[in-house]
Amino acid sequence: MAGAAYFSSDYPEARRRFAEAAERAGARLTSYGHPERGPNGEELAADVAWLGPEDAGRVLVSLSGTHGVEGFCGSGVQVGWFDSGLAAEQDAGTAYMAVHAINPHGFAWLRRVTEDNVDLNRNFVDFAASLPDNPGYDELAEALCPPTWDDATIAATRGVLRAYAEEHGPSGLQAAVTNGQYVHADGIFFGGTAPTWSHLTLKRIFQRHLARAERVAVIDYHTGLGPRGHGERICPAAPDAPVLGRVRDWYGEDFTCPALGTSSATEIRGFNVIGMEEALPGVELTAVALEYGTLPTEEVKLALRADNWLHLHGDMTSAKGGAIKDQIREAFYQDADDWKEMIWERALETQRLALAGLAG
Numbered sequence: 105m106a107g108a109a110y111f112s113s114d115y116p117e118a119r120r121r122f123a124e125a126a127e128r129a130g131a132r133l134t135s136y137g138h139p140e141r142g143p144n145g146e147e148l149a150a151d152v153a154w155l156g157p158e159d160a161g162r163v164l165v166s167l168s169g170t171h172g173v174e175g176f177c178g179s180g181v182q183v184g185w186f187d188s189g190l191a192a193e194q195d196a197g198t199a200y201m202a203v204h205a206i207n208p209h210g211f212a213w214l215r216r217v218t219e220d221n222v223d224l225n226r227n228f229v230d231f232a233a234s235l236p237d238n239p240g241y242d243e244l245a246e247a248l249c250p251p252t253w254d255d256a257t258i259a260a261t262r263g264v265l266r267a268y269a270e271e272h273g274p275s276g277l278q279a280a281v282t283n284g285q286y287v288h289a290d291g292i293f294f295g296g297t298a299p300t301w302s303h304l305t306l307k308r309i310f311q312r313h314l315a316r317a318e319r320v321a322v323i324d325y326h327t328g329l330g331p332r333g334h335g336e337r338i339c340p341a342a343p344d345a346p347v348l349g350r351v352r353d354w355y356g357e358d359f360t361c362p363a364l365g366t367s368s369a370t371e372i373r374g375f376n377v378i379g380m381e382e383a384l385p386g387v388e389l390t391a392v393a394l395e396y397g398t399l400p401t402e403e404v405k406l407a408l409r410a411d412n413w414l415h416l417h418g419d420m421t422s423a424k425g426g427a428i429k430d431q432i433r434e435a436f437y438q439d440a441d442d443w444k445e446m447i448w449e450r451a452l453e454t455q456r457l458a459l460a461g462l463a464g
């Protein structure tokens with residue numbers, strides 16, 4: 105299997121190949137244009153390809169680019185699913201909906217966040233209510249995002265983070281940094297102050313295209329957490345949620361759940377499945393994130409902090425800016441055939457199990 109051939113090297117190529125592959129497979133395309141542009145003036149959009157009956161009761165959904173730059177991974181899988189002919193595996197009563205680059209701005213600009221520095225997977229909270237607090241992040245905010253970025257600053261702030269980990273444990277540090285925060289708009293893992301464009305667009309897509317569905321399976325492609333190339337199926341549900349029973353029926357014990365403490369991810373707030381549920385009341389929704397490892401956690405976090413500094417204080421066109429962009433790309437996309445093959449094989453297995461689950 106030549107899975108590695110399906111992956112693109114930048115957003116415009118990924119978008120073009122997705123549209124071409126979808127068209128060749130006979131899928132119907134709908135585009136949701138983004139108001140801003142990419143780094144080379146290119147148009148940005150979340151693109152939706154629908155294959156199968158319009159009124160299908162069962163729909164398999166794949167989602168790429170929730171975290172912008174992580175979109176290389178999911179985009180490759182989506183192109184491959186159409187181009188390899190595997191999309192034909194779905195039965196007559198099932199449709200397949202691929203949502204390409206739901207955060208196109210982050211994908212094009214090689215950022216994990218949206219155009220407003222928002223972590224889309226922390227943005228699905230009720231902004232009319234009081235927002236979750238994160239005192240651990242407050243304590244670390246300055247060390248995580250210092251105004252200068254050089255070897256001395258990196259070493260000094262690393263010391264602060266290590267001290268925090270010694271006091272609260274490595275998982276305490278991970279929770280403080282990654283659970284999400286709603287106070288530091290210039291920080292990392294910022295959940296925003298209102299629903300961002302990608303949030304509203306995801307709900308619009310789900311409401312418009314899935315209104316007639318009864319059973320929906322979602323696979324949301326992510327990278328940057330866990331061992332290199334390993335694909336962890338993460339179900340972000342409460343320990344007593346009915347969806348966990350279905351996930352177990354479909355995927356066996358080969359899944360994790362942050363609320364059960366079995367995942368490499370912590371219990372984050374405001375993840376996108378909340379928005380999917382709000383958009384599809386009464387629909388049976390079985391959603392997992394497929395999270396692939398790239399580099400060691402500390403290197404991934406360092407790349408995120410560097411990128412945050414670059415967009416706040418640095419110059420994208422400088423040599424330093426270019427080096428940081430290389431660093432962040434590497435942290436979320438391993439441009440190596442062995443990694444891509446692992447992504448592809450695990451994605452196929454997961455999508456096939458989801459199709460079987462939907463049919464069962």
Ligand SMILES: [Zn+2]
Nearest residue numbers: 171174326327
């Ligand atoms: Zn992600």
